Amino acid sequence: MTIVTQQSVLPQHTSAPALPVVLEPDEVTAARVEQLCEVIMKKCLWQFHSRSWDRLRQNERILGMTTSLLKDEQVDVSDPLDRCYWVDARYLAESYRERFEWFHDMSAEQIDHLLSALTERLNVLTVTKSLNEELTDQHY
Amino acid sequence: MPYHEFECSKCIPERLRHAVRKTEGEDLTSALPLGYLNTVPGSISERGCAYCGAKHVIGTPMKDVIHLSHGPVGCTYDTWQTKRYISDDGNFQLKYTFASDVKEAHIIFGAEGLLKQNILDAFAAFPHIKRLTVYQTCGTALIGDDIEAVAQEVMDELPDVDIFVCNSPGFAGPSQSGGHHKINIAWINQKVGTVEPEITSDHVINYVGEYNIQGDQEVMLDFFDRMGIQVLSTFTGNGRYDDLRAMHRAHLNVLECARSAEYICNELRVRYGIPRLDIDGFGFEPLGSSLRKIGMFFGIEDSAEKIIEEETARWKPELEWYRERLRGTRVCLWPGGSKLWHWANVIQEEIGVDVVSVYTKFGHQGDMEKGIARCGNGALAIDDPNELEGLEALEMLRPHLILTGKRPGEVAKKVRVPYLNVHGYHNGPYKGFEGWVRLARDIYNAVHSPIHSLSALDISKDEIPTDRGFVTRRMLSDRDLDPQIANRADLRPYSGRFDIIPEIRARRAERVANGEFVSAP
Numbered sequence: 179m180t181i182v183t184q185q186s187v188l189p190q191h192t193s194a195p196a197l198p199v200v201l202e203p204d205e206v207t208a209a210r211v212e213q214l215c216e217v218i219m220k221k222c223l224w225q226f227h228s229r230s231w232d233r234l235r236q237n238e239r240i241l242g243m244t245t246s247l248l249k250d251e252q253v254d255v256s257d258p259l260d261r262c263y264w265v266d267a268r269y270l271a272e273s274y275r276e277r278f279e280w281f282h283d284m285s286a287e288q289i290d291h292l293l294s295a296l297t298e299r300l301n302v303l304t305v306t307k308s309l310n311e312e313l314t315d316q317h318y
Numbered sequence: 319m320p321y322h323e324f325e326c327s328k329c330i331p332e333r334l335r336h337a338v339r340k341t342e343g344e345d346l347t348s349a350l351p352l353g354y355l356n357t358v359p360g361s362i363s364e365r366g367c368a369y370c371g372a373k374h375v376i377g378t379p380m381k382d383v384i385h386l387s388h389g390p391v392g393c394t395y396d397t398w399q400t401k402r403y404i405s406d407d408g409n410f411q412l413k414y415t416f417a418s419d420v421k422e423a424h425i426i427f428g429a430e431g432l433l434k435q436n437i438l439d440a441f442a443a444f445p446h447i448k449r450l451t452v453y454q455t456c457g458t459a460l461i462g463d464d465i466e467a468v469a470q471e472v473m474d475e476l477p478d479v480d481i482f483v484c485n486s487p488g489f490a491g492p493s494q495s496g497g498h499h500k501i502n503i504a505w506i507n508q509k510v511g512t513v514e515p516e517i518t519s520d521h522v523i524n525y526v527g528e529y530n531i532q533g534d535q536e537v538m539l540d541f542f543d544r545m546g547i548q549v550l551s552t553f554t555g556n557g558r559y560d561d562l563r564a565m566h567r568a569h570l571n572v573l574e575c576a577r578s579a580e581y582i583c584n585e586l587r588v589r590y591g592i593p594r595l596d597i598d599g600f601g602f603e604p605l606g607s608s609l610r611k612i613g614m615f616f617g618i619e620d621s622a623e624k625i626i627e628e629e630t631a632r633w634k635p636e637l638e639w640y641r642e643r644l645r646g647t648r649v650c651l652w653p654g655g656s657k658l659w660h661w662a663n664v665i666q667e668e669i670g671v672d673v674v675s676v677y678t679k680f681g682h683q684g685d686m687e688k689g690i691a692r693c694g695n696g697a698l699a700i701d702d703p704n705e706l707e708g709l710e711a712l713e714m715l716r717p718h719l720i721l722t723g724k725r726p727g728e729v730a731k732k733v734r735v736p737y738l739n740v741h742g743y744h745n746g747p748y749k750g751f752e753g754w755v756r757l758a759r760d761i762y763n764a765v766h767s768p769i770h771s772l773s774a775l776d777i778s779k780d781e782i783p784t785d786r787g788f789v790t791r792r793m794l795s796d797r798d799l800d801p802q803i804a805n806r807a808d809l810r811p812y813s814g815r816f817d818i819i820p821e822i823r824a825r826r827a828e829r830v831a832n833g834e835f836v837s838a839p
């Protein structure tokens with residue numbers, strides 16, 4: 179299996195002097211998280227696997243890769259299961275870049291902060307505060 | 319929790335938590351009905367049983383198989399394929415249904431001998447068919463007939479046949495969904511890994527949760543042909559028994575309907591390391607994204623892009639023609655299971671209608687999570703509704719159309735709400751780019767049919783207008799439409815054929831004749 183990296187399709191960033199991390203105010207982050215979440219809810223299916231453990235894994239793997247892709251980092255997809263997560267992550271990263279202009283001005287740290295908040299929100303909606311009573315059913 | 323209480327169900331208090339209305343500010347942590355529970359006694363709902371879910375929905379779309387119910391003839395009759403799960407080789411699975419015809423005496427004295435004789439008779443009557451599935455029913459499960467032993471005896475006597483046993487009697491779950499689960503697990507336990515397939519491509523998938531309703535699967539096979547992807551098996555529409563025994567050799571499971579087939583995908587992931595990719599096969603954007611994702615997985619994205627470009631250029635002007643004429647149309651999206659969430663968003667975005675309600679007969683809370691997440695604010699979500707609740711919802715919501723199956727659909731017609739059959743389809747296939755236009759065309763024809771105003775007149779008492787002439791759908795749909803839109807030269811109504819499947823089959827046959835690649839010969 180070929181290892182695909184973002185370097186092959188996206189421009190390389192030149193090294194720049196380290197700048198202090200400036201995060202967006204909480205209300206901006208919260209509003210953006212809702213926008214990002216809406217795309218997942220309307221356009222994706224991977225967040226609704228049947229059990230809590232499965233959903234947590236999906237959320238973590240796909241949003242983790244989405245974060246890397248948005249930061250133009252390499253993603254190792256040599257394992258077929260990872261490659262499948264990467265497919266959903268790439269769709270999401272491209273959708274975000276296409277829909278939200280403000281993504282293009284964000285630093286890596288800001289992207290980390292935002293996507294981390296998004297993962298937390300998605301976990302709340304689909305796992306920790308979900309009303310789905312089957313999520314903890316032992317019989318898969 | 320924004321529960322909705324139906325007037326007609328006040329006497330069944332348990333029903334309260336089965337309906338919610340999603341409003342502004344609500345999300346899945348506050349708006350989700352209960353689901354996949356036993357139907358409350360006294361609530362006459364529209365569900366099928368677990369046997370039906372295993373046999374009718376999952377098992378019998380397989381095309382080269384004798385499907386035999388071990389039970390009374392009524393069980394098999396009521397699950398006889400009437401849902402247009404067609405196949406490309408003569409529709410054997412639609413023409414015939416088989417039962418061991420168990421009667422009272424067999425319940426008392428046992429029916430294993432009867433079953434064995436029936437299996438032998440069936441193989442003798444159809445000597446070209448060498449594969450058979452047996453479905454347990456309530457009565458034979460309760461008397462403890464050992465179907466596995468009978469099947470093994472027959473396979474020992476007839477070495478060229480293979481038999482699959484599905485132990486999913488009617489009482490084995492709250493609804494047909496329980497049967498989906500059982501047959502998934504039974505198939506992977508008994509059959510997957512027992513055949514080694516011929517691999518013809520570097521890109522190999524199982525196409526899972528697809529039942530070839532009016533040719534949906536064949537539409538997708540045409541795309542997979544063009545992408546160079548081998549479809550090792552289809553679970554199960556237009557699928558072959560032995561292909562499904564070879565599912566363990568695929569590189570990717572492409573999953574359409576989750577609740578009828580996700581179990582086997584999950585097991586294939588755990589046991590064989592095959593990833594599961596959930597896709598949407600309906601609607602231009604979701605289908606395009608799905609083809610693109612499959613292309614990305616195999617590194618052949620260009621082949622997907624080519625299809626998307628060609629199909630969009632051909633069919634988008636026709637989809638737009640309907641969208642302009644369907645804006646603001648209120649629809650109840652009341653299918654059985656997966657179309658609830660496959661369609662909830664895209665039917666609004668691409669066909670222009672407003673989804674005012676979603677329901678599921680047998681879906682799980684997971685299905686409702688997807689559906690509620692995808693529909694807009696104000697939509698009423700109902701789990702396992704009974705007939706009176708359906709009627710009350712129609713009266714309250716005043717939809718222009720309901721998209722549902724034939725049981726609730728025929729009820730709706732009696733209160734003069736047009737319905738479109740989205741189970742067996744009116745004029746499908748609805749999958750694919752052209753299929754999506756066919757759905758828009760069917761919605762348009764249903765909503766703007768002049769019959770609805772004519773049927774409101776009672777010739778025994780109403781005055782019949784004689785000053786009006788002939789009315790067409792176009793006259794009704796364009797009456798209030800901006801002339802600039804109505805006369806747009808770049809848009810046109812559907813221009814495809816009445817039946818598109820013969821054309822697709824001819825195209826695939828030509829590829830075979832020319833020695834070109836085909837996804838599933």
